Amino acid sequence: MTITQLLLLPAFAHVALVLTLVGRTAVGRVRAVRGRQTDPRKAALDNSLWPADLRKITNNYENQFELPVLYYAALALLLATGLTDAVAITLSWLFIATRFVHSYIQTHSNHLFHRFLAFASGVTVLLLLWAWFVLRLYVIG
Numbered sequence: 001m002t003i004t005q006l007l008l009l010p011a012f013a014h015v016a017l018v019l020t021l022v023g024r025t026a027v028g029r030v031r032a033v034r035g036r037q038t039d040p041r042k043a044a045l046d047n048s049l050w051p052a053d054l055r056k057i058t059n060n061y062e063n064q065f066e067l068p069v070l071y072y073a074a075l076a077l078l079l080a081t082g083l084t085d086a087v088a089i090t091l092s093w094l095f096i097a098t099r100f101v102h103s104y105i106q107t108h109s110n111h112l113f114h115r116f117l118a119f120a121s122g123v124t125v126l127l128l129l130w131a132w133f134v135l136r137l138y139v140i141g
Helices: 003-034 052-063 068-081 086-107 112-140
Strands: none
Touching (some): 003 052, 003 068, 052 086, 068 112, 086 112
């Protein structure tokens, strides 16, 4: 497997997570409407009308397009500059692992402190990924 393929594997894992959340949201919304838990005309304008368990999933889905934007920017720049290495790949996997942990917590117990720890861990790993990229680009080569 090439270094490019190794760097992109965690991104594919993240895409799988996002698509799983899309599927769970779709199934949950169909069930909520069929079970008459939610009026779809009202819920179309007010997400708070969906059942709480479903809102946890949709909130997590939305979270997957916030912090990961910086992750995907780092991946693109690492690939464009040819500076991908084992450290970047390891940090990439660690970041995606924090996204899976954060997702699990938010869609299950939604324990705020545990969710914050997962989020903070992801931010830290992302910071390290960007710092490593900057070091490789300007200092190490």
